[in-house]
Amino acid sequence: MQDLLATLRLCPRALLLQDEAYAAMREISSPFIKGLILILVAGVVVSLVGIVGEMLEWATTPNLEAIKDVVLQELQQMDWYGEASEGSPNFEPTFRRQYEIGRRIFPYLFRAPNPIGAAIGVIMIPLWLGVSWLIFGLLGYLFARLVGGQASLGQTLGCTALAVTPQLLGLIRILPYVEIGGVITIWTLICNYLALKNAHRLSSERAFWAMLLPFILLALLALALGGLGVLLGLFLAGGGR
Numbered sequence: 001m002q003d004l005l006a007t008l009r010l011c012p013r014a015l016l017l018q019d020e021a022y023a024a025m026r027e028i029s030s031p032f033i034k035g036l037i038l039i040l041v042a043g044v045v046v047s048l049v050g051i052v053g054e055m056l057e058w059a060t061t062p063n064l065e066a067i068k069d070v071v072l073q074e075l076q077q078m079d080w081y082g083e084a085s086e087g088s089p090n091f092e093p094t095f096r097r098q099y100e101i102g103r104r105i106f107p108y109l110f111r112a113p114n115p116i117g118a119a120i121g122v123i124m125i126p127l128w129l130g131v132s133w134l135i136f137g138l139l140g141y142l143f144a145r146l147v148g149g150q151a152s153l154g155q156t157l158g159c160t161a162l163a164v165t166p167q168l169l170g171l172i173r174i175l176p177y178v179e180i181g182g183v184i185t186i187w188t189l190i191c192n193y194l195a196l197k198n199a200h201r202l203s204s205e206r207a208f209w210a211m212l213l214p215f216i217l218l219a220l221l222a223l224a225l226g227g228l229g230v231l232l233g234l235f236l237a238g239g240g241r
Contacts, residue, residue: 011162015165035157035158129167137156149199166191167184
């Protein structure tokens with residue numbers, strides 16, 4: 001329990017980009033287990049706070065259905081709508097059908113408040129954080145060792161778990177309408193750089209490449225899978241003729 005509390009106390013220093021926080025995580029006992037706990041705690045706390053913020057935003061957002069009804073009424077009173085209705089008997093039912101599709105898509109395009117989606121995040125956010133942590137930690141370990149790193153896989157995962165602390169900036173989501181996603185992403189990249197640098201005792205240049213190469217590899221894999229998908233689609237389309 002004391003070791004776990006000591007790990008949690010490293011979070012503010014890791015968030016402030018202090019090298020000694022990651023160096024301390026490298027030397028702590030069972031860094032993988034403590035890193036996993038840290039990931040789960042961060043994910044659950046951020047998602048629970050997100051529910052509160054989403055509820056506040058939902059409570060203060062105007063009724064979207066009422067807004068869409070008003071918009072439809074205004075459109076129907078415009079000259080072009082009347083002219084189109086007179087020129088084509090199918091215009092009005094077609095327009096209404098397309099408008100109904102649009103009114104269903106509209107909330108998702110503009111991220112309307114969704115308390116149910118936020119509640120699902122209690123499961124999905126920790127899961128997403130855990131999976132992305134394991135993937136990056138494993139690839140970061142392999143590339144760090146490739147450029148001369150010295151840490152074990154457990155030490156690497158412990159330090160990269162500490163690099164997830166920028167996700168705690170998501171606690172500001174308790175305030176309605178506040179979004180800082182880009183800031184969290186950049187901050188997390190910097191923290192991952194420091195995690196690999198201090199875990200493997202690498203120079204700045206080698207740590208940079210150890211941090212960057214996993215993303216390059218994942219991007220190439222995504223492009224390759226996308227290309228295979230396109231080729232498969234073309235093959236199936238050609239075979240169906």
